Amino acid sequence: MESPPPLLDGGRGFLYSGTVGIRILYVAEIVGKAGVFTVKKTLQDAKRDLGVDFVIGNADSATGGAGLGRQHAVYLRKLGLEVITLGDCCYYKRDIVEALGKTPYLLRPANYPYGNPGRGYRVFSCPKGKVAVVQLLGQAGFPRVHLANPFQAILDLSRKLKEETPVIILDFHAATTAEKEAMARHVDGLVSAMIGSHGKTQTADARILPGGTAAITDAGRTGSGMSVGGFDPETRIHEYMSGIPAWAKDGKAGLELQGCLLEIGEDGKAMSMKSVRIPCAEVLNDGTGDGDGDPGQAGDSPA
Numbered sequence: 504m505e506s507p508p509p510l511l512d513g514g515r516g517f518l519y520s521g522t523v524g525i526r527i528l529y530v531a532e533i534v535g536k537a538g539v540f541t542v543k544k545t546l547q548d549a550k551r552d553l554g555v556d557f558v559i560g561n562a563d564s565a566t567g568g569a570g571l572g573r574q575h576a577v578y579l580r581k582l583g584l585e586v587i588t589l590g591d592c593c594y595y596k597r598d599i600v601e602a603l604g605k606t607p608y609l610l611r612p613a614n615y616p617y618g619n620p621g622r623g624y625r626v627f628s629c630p631k632g633k634v635a636v637v638q639l640l641g642q643a644g645f646p647r648v649h650l651a652n653p654f655q656a657i658l659d660l661s662r663k664l665k666e667e668t669p670v671i672i673l674d675f676h677a678a679t680t681a682e683k684e685a686m687a688r689h690v691d692g693l694v695s696a697m698i699g700s701h702g703k704t705q706t707a708d709a710r711i712l713p714g715g716t717a718a719i720t721d722a723g724r725t726g727s728g729m730s731v732g733g734f735d736p737e738t739r740i741h742e743y744m745s746g747i748p749a750w751a752k753d754g755k756a757g758l759e760l761q762g763c764l765l766e767i768g769e770d771g772k773a774m775s776m777k778s779v780r781i782p783c784a785e786v787l788n789d790g791t792g793d794g795d796g797d798p799g800q801a802g803d804s805p806a
Contacts, residue, residue, distance in 0.1 A: 524769035525631040525670060528553060528779070529698050530560035530584065531705065531722035531761040534734070535568045535753035538726030539575060539797050541783045545760045546583045549781050553764055556631045558583055560762075561674060561700045561722075563590035568734060568753065570595030571609075573602045574798040580608055586627060588638045590676035590701055591645050593621070612640035612676060613660060614651040624660055626667045633668035637661075637694075641686075641701075644678025653677075654689055661693040669771025673697045680706075680720050687718035695767045696776065698722050705761050705778060715772030723761030723780070727753065758783035 528549065533542060542560070550558065562579055566572035570592040576599060579587055586608055593611035594600050603609055603621030613623020624637040637660055639653035657673065664671050671694040677683045683699040690697050692714025699706070705723025712718055731739040735752040742749045760781040766774040 524771075525556045525629070525634065525767050526554055527557045527559065527634065527672065527696075527765040527767065528555040529672070529674075529722055529762045529765065530558065530725055531763075532561040532563055532590075532700055532703055532724045533565045533579070534703065534724050534726035535564065535566075536797060537753045537755050537758060537787050538724070539565055539579065540785075540787045541725050541758045541760050542579060542582050542584070543797070544758075544783045544785050545781050549760060549779075550583060553779075555764070557585055557627070557629045557634055559586045559588065559636060559672060559674070560584040560725075561588045561590065561676075563588070563592045563676065563701070564703075564724075566596060571599050572596045573598040576602065576606065576609060578798050584608075585629070586610065586625075586636050588636070588674045588676075588700070590638070591640055591648060610636060610638045610674075612638050612650065612653075614639050614653050614656045615648075616651075624664065626664065633670065635664040635668050635671040636674070637664070637671065638674040638676060639686075641675065641677025641679065641682045643682050654686065657686075657690055657693065661690070665771075669769075670695050670767050671771065672765075675699055676701045678702075683720050687712065687716070687720075691716045691718075695771050695773055696765050698763060705780070707778070709763055709776045709778045711773050711776060717763075717765055717773035717776035719763055719776065719778065722763050722778070725760045725762070726758065727756055728759045728761075728780075728782075729757035755787045758785075758787065 562571045566575045589611045611621040626635045673694045687697045691712040696717040699721040702721035703724040706720040709719045762779045764777045768774050
C-alpha cells in the first residue's frame with residue numbers, strides 16, 4: 504500500500520486531494536455544569552469560525568458528573584449539538600432511560616442487549632448530506648457492564664450503514680488506550696472516523712490511517728481544563744491518598760471546549776483531522792445552575 508503524505512504541522516493530520524463533502528465538529532465529553540456552561544459560551548462561535556456543517560457531542564458526564572438528565576439533553580440540543588452520544592453511564596439517570604427511545608438525537612452504545620431502551624446508531628441528515636453516527640462501548644475497565652463484542656458489532660453495522668451513506672463516525676467509549684488503538688486499526692477503511700471517548704484527557708495523536716479513517720485515541724473533555732477529568736483536583740487527590748471514594752465537585756478553572764474537527768470527502772474517506780481546544784473567556788458562577796440559562800438537574804446521583 505502506498506505511504507500517506509507526511510503529517511502537517513499543527514496536528515492537522517494527513518491531507519488527501521479531493522473534494523470536501525462535510526466538516527464535522529466532535530465536542531469531547533461534557534463534564535458537569537462547567538461543561539454545559541462552556542458549550543453555551545463557545546459552541547456557536549466555534550461553528551461559525553470553523554465552518555462546521557454538523558456537530559456531535561458526548562454528554563456521558565454532563566449531569567452531576569455521571570450520566571445525562573433529560574433536561575440537560577434538551578438544553579444541549581438547543582445549544583447546537585445535533586447528535587448526543589453517551590457511554591457507560593447512559594442509564595444512570597432515570598428520566599433519560601424513559602426518553603432514550605423517544606429522542607432520535609440521543610445515542611447509547613449499540614452493543615447493549617437487543618431491546619434495551621434507546622438506539623446505538625442512526626443516520627442523520629444535514630444540508631451537506633447524510634451522516635451515520637455509531638457508538639460502541641469497550642470491553643475492558645467497565646465492571647458494571649459486560650456487553651457484546653464491539654469489534655464484531657462494527658463489522659455488521661458498517662456494512663449496514665454504508666447502504667445509506669459513506670460518511671460513518673464511530674464514537675468508541677473505552678477505558679484503555681490499547682483497546683482504542685486496536686479498534687482504530689480494526690475499522691481503518693470501514694468508517695470515516697474513530698473518535699475515542701471516556702478518558703477525558705485529550706491525546707496528541709489525531710491522524711489519518713492508511714485506509715482513509717481518521718482516528719484519535721481520546722478527544723478529551725469539555726469543562727475545566729485545570730482539573731482531574733473535569734473534577735475538583737483537591738477532592739480527587741484526597742480520594743487517591745485516603746482510598747475513600749468521594750463524589751467530586753466540578754472543576755471550574757480554565758474552562759475550554761475540547762474535541763476534534765474532521766473534514767470528510769464525498770467518498771466517505773477522511774481528508775483531515777485536527778484536535779480542538781477552544782478556551783472559554785467567561786467564568787462560571789458559584790451556586791446552582793450557571794446563572795445563565797442552565798436548567799440544572801435534580802437527582803445527580805446515579806439511578
